[in-house]
Amino acid sequence: MPPSPSIRPQGAEPPIRDRGDACPGALRLHSAADGHLARVRLPAGDLTARQAEALADAADRLGDGHLSLTSRGNAELRGLPDGCGGRLAALLRDAGLLPSERHERVRNILASPLAGLDRHTPSDVRLWARELDGLLCASESATALSGRFLFVLDDGRGDVAALGGDVSLVAEPGGATGVPAEHGDLSGSVGPLAGSGGTALLRVGDDPAALRIAGPDAPRAALTAAGAFLTAAAASGSGAWRVRELPDGHRLTAQVVAERLRAAGIGCAEVAGAPAPASVPSAAFVPDADSVPYADSSAPGVIEGGDGARALSVLAPLGRLSVAQWRLLTAVAAEDGAGALRLTPWRGIVLPGLSADRAAPRMRELSAAGLITDPDSPWHRIGACTGRPGCAKSRTDVRADATAAVMAGTPVPGEPGQQPAPRGLPVYWSGCERRCGHPHGAWVDVLATAEGYRVSVVRPQRTPAPHPAPATPSAAPCPTTS
Incomplete structure (x- = not known):
């Protein structure tokens, strides 16, 4: 099985960027x-x-x-x-x-979509996300970040921790104690996480080392780590867009970030043996033996909150919504929910704040409108790039082909007698080798070639490569990756 081109072999040189990234935005079309x-x-x-x-x-x-x-x-x-x-x-x-x-192009902040909604959720890291966004927009130096640089904030269940963040924060469900005093005051680490309290583990790129910081410091620590990346990128002369692209001699490590944090008055301590992000982001994650196993965050359905409220989680088929479907979701949020919507990295929408008696009828209404509401739906975990006619680089209309395959009950095409793809893995259809928007972790790669579709399973390397390539090696924008 050929490896995905987005996984660079160990020892390969990172790219040299001689221009800024071309990712589109709201102002740069x-x-x-x-x-x-x-x-x-x-x-x-x-x-x-x-x-x-x-x-x-x-x-x-x-x-x-x-x-x-x-x-x-x-x-x-x-x-x-x-x-x-x-x-x-x-x-x-x-x-x-x-x-x-x-x-506007550097506000790339991904957070656990169900934080604060389900029965056993840990801290609401979404408070960190709002504060980090405010700090980003107030920072002059942050404008130098590329449109691909990504902050990931995981509430401790592991649903987004493995989604390729340049700076990642993972909330610790039980807090942590025993941090040496010389690393600063981490008194906020005692007790369960609530809001922006508790503690968090900070990682940069694929560095396995983690830094423990106090929850209230998490947003400022994330921005400080991004500043350390900009310093390293400038010193390297590589024009790196992301942490993984920094060349040897200028790699951003936990030790380098720790020095920047302490200089900024942010206490931290290196954590030996911190659990690594899950290799399959959508899998249930159990931080320790006493923790509650969380449901698959990517699965659609009705989510029961500890306060009796409900949230509706639905998916858009192949990530595409008509205006009519979008307006229906907005109406449910405004009329029966909390007046808010949350978009997820699985191309779904979460509507929080419904009462128990309104959740089921509204879910049936959304299902009738063509949205995915059943975790056993054949559309769950099926994705595709834009394909033709929207993308001139695509070899075919992959969305039409994927739709036909799902409707025929064969979401993974293959030759007779071919070994079936492992069950439960995301399946992603791509019109060319760029594979725009493909999943992280392990996934089934359905790639259009001149001879037809080629199916393989992409698995992450057990030991992260020093310099994995970005999902798109050229400066061309990835219309479905950000």
Whole structure:
């Protein structure tokens, strides 16, 4: 089985970047085969009902009448006409979706979508996400980050920790004690995590070492670690966009970040033997023997909260929603929910705050509208890149092919007698070798070639390579990766 080109063999040299990344944004539009594309960053995937309505208006008035969900919990508008940039920016600005135009492409913050919603959730790391976003937008130096640099905030269940963050924070469900006094005051680490209290483990790139920090320091520590990356990238002369691209001699390690944190007055301590992120991000994660096993965060369904409230989790088939479906979700959030939507890295939507008596009928309504509401649906864990006609680089209309395969009951194509793909792994259809938007961890790769589709299983390396390549080695934008 050929390896994914996004996994660089050990010992290979990282790329040298001689220009900035070309990732699209809300203001920098990408010219695609089906018109212009805009990517709207939504830190932690959070949207108010009013902001969601603004995106629907933009897709309706300016785009192709659909919204695409990305693997970082962002939203994309496609089919935009020439000269619409000013109108789009005004619409997003009025909705509060452009708090800082200079920072709009660097607001890449991924957080556990179910944090604070299910019965046994640990801390609400989404509070950290909001604070980090504010710090990012107030930082002059942060404008130098690439549009691909990613912050990941995991609430301790392990659902997003393995999604390729450049700076990752993982909340510790029980807090931690015994941090040497010389590393600073970590008194907030005692007791269970609540809100922004407790402790967190900070990692950079694929470095297995972790730093324990106090919960209230987590957002500032994440931004400080990003600043350490910018310093290392500038010193290396490599033009690196991401931590994994830093060359030998300039690699960003926990020790380097610890020095920056202490210089900024942030206490930290290196943690030996900290658990590594799960290799399959959607798998249930149990931090220790006494912890509660969490459900698959990617699965759709009704989520029961400890306070009796319900949240609805649904998926968009192949990550694509019509404006009518999007408006229905917005109406459910506004009329029966908490007035908010959360986009997930599995191209889904979570609607929090429903009462127990309204959850089931609303879920049936969403199912009737074509959204995925059943965890046993054949659409669960099936993804695809844009394909033709939207992407000129694609060899075929992979979405149409994937849809036909799912409807025929064969979501993974193959030759007669071929060994079946392992059950439970995400299946991703790609129109070319760039594999835009492919899953992290282990996944089934369905790749269009000149001879037809080639199916293989991509597995992460047991020992992280020093310099894994980015998902797209060239400077071309990845329309479905961010």
